[in-house]
Amino acid sequence: xxxxxxxxxxxxxxxxxxxxxCQGRLVLAVLFAxxxxxxxxxxxxxxxxxxxxxxxxxxxxxxxxYEIALGLQAMPQMVRQHGGEIPEENEYxxxxxxxxxRLVNSSSAKNSGYPFEFRLLNDTETVNAFxxxxxxxxxxxxxxxxxxxxxxxxxxxxxxxGHVLGRHSLERMAKTDLFSGLAQAGGILVGGDMGMGGxxxxxxxxxxxxxxxxxxxxxxxxxLGVKYMLQAGxxxxxxxxxxxxxxxxxGGAGPEILSSHPxxxxxxxxxxxxxxxxxAELGM
Ligand SMILES: [Zn+2]
Numbered sequence: 001x002x003x004x005x006x007x008x009x010x011x012x013x014x015x016x017x018x019x020x021x022c023q024g025r026l027v028l029a030v031l032f033a034x035x036x037x038x039x040x041x042x043x044x045x046x047x048x049x050x051x052x053x054x055x056x057x058x059x060x061x062x063x064x065x066y067e068i069a070l071g072l073q074a075m076p077q078m079v080r081q082h083g084g085e086i087p088e089e090n091e092y093x094x095x096x097x098x099x100x101x102r103l104v105n106s107s108s109a110k111n112s113g114y115p116f117e118f119r120l121l122n123d124t125e126t127v128n129a130f131x132x133x134x135x136x137x138x139x140x141x142x143x144x145x146x147x148x149x150x151x152x153x154x155x156x157x158x159x160x161x162g163h164v165l166g167r168h169s170l171e172r173m174a175k176t177d178l179f180s181g182l183a184q185a186g187g188i189l190v191g192g193d194m195g196m197g198g199x200x201x202x203x204x205x206x207x208x209x210x211x212x213x214x215x216x217x218x219x220x221x222x223x224l225g226v227k228y229m230l231q232a233g234x235x236x237x238x239x240x241x242x243x244x245x246x247x248x249x250x251g252g253a254g255p256e257i258l259s260s261h262p263x264x265x266x267x268x269x270x271x272x273x274x275x276x277x278x279x280a281e282l283g284m
Pocket of ligand 1: 159217221
């Protein structure tokens with residue numbers, strides 16, 4: 001009697017194995033995503049920002065003292081990276097300090113509890129301004145030397161004060177873990193594992209999300225900057241001049257104030273609308 005071999009089932013097994021692989025990947029991706037959301041909920045809190053009136057999500061158990069400490073800790077490195085600080089005796093350094101405090105004293109920044117400090121950095125290459133959490137604000141000599149007047153300087157500093165009061169660094173800190181968790185989930189789904197394909201799609205996702213939130217932060221800081229200029233008696237239309245200078249200086253990349261572009265050209269177009277809106281808010 002001939003031996004009967006079982007019919008070959010290789011192809012159907014292959015199909016089943018592939019389908020199981022897909023399902024397994026989906027389950028793993030969902031688990032990653034759920035885990036990321038769970039950790040996000042555990043590690044963050046919702047608060048109303050007293051300066052913008054908006055609800056925002058920041059890390060749990062973080063208060064102003066923590067923010068201030070973070071900024072002070074990072075400050076010396078920022079100064080070192082940009083050619084050191086120009087001392088207060090210098091007339092330009094004094095102007096930066098004066099304009100900064102004029103903006104603070106005429107806005108809600110005054111009673112914010114943040115100890116604002118404004119520094120002029122001796123960097124003649126990098127056209128840039130920055131804010132660290134808690135009120136440490138910097139402008140480089142390269143940017144200052146391009147500004148046409150004090151009002152434009154107030155535009156730059158007002159924008160940076162907006163980042164501090166908007167607590168944008170804390171918002172980013174809160175979202176970082178969530179984004180990387182979701183990016184990993186997306187990577188698993190698309191790439192099958194955390195091999196090259198998966199890692200690349202995870203990176204793209206992470207970048208897209210960070211850029212979207214970065215843009216929102218820039219717009220909010222532009223609006224707040226315009227509002228503080230109005231409150232301090234500066235000409236808010238000079239913010240348009242600031243955008244032009246930054247656009248020319250960047251050549252499409254670079255400065256923090258542009259960091260997660262919207263293109264400064266487009267941002268300039270929004271300024272007249274912000275002025276109208278801020279005047280309405282201030283009853284001017
Ligand atoms: Zn900015």
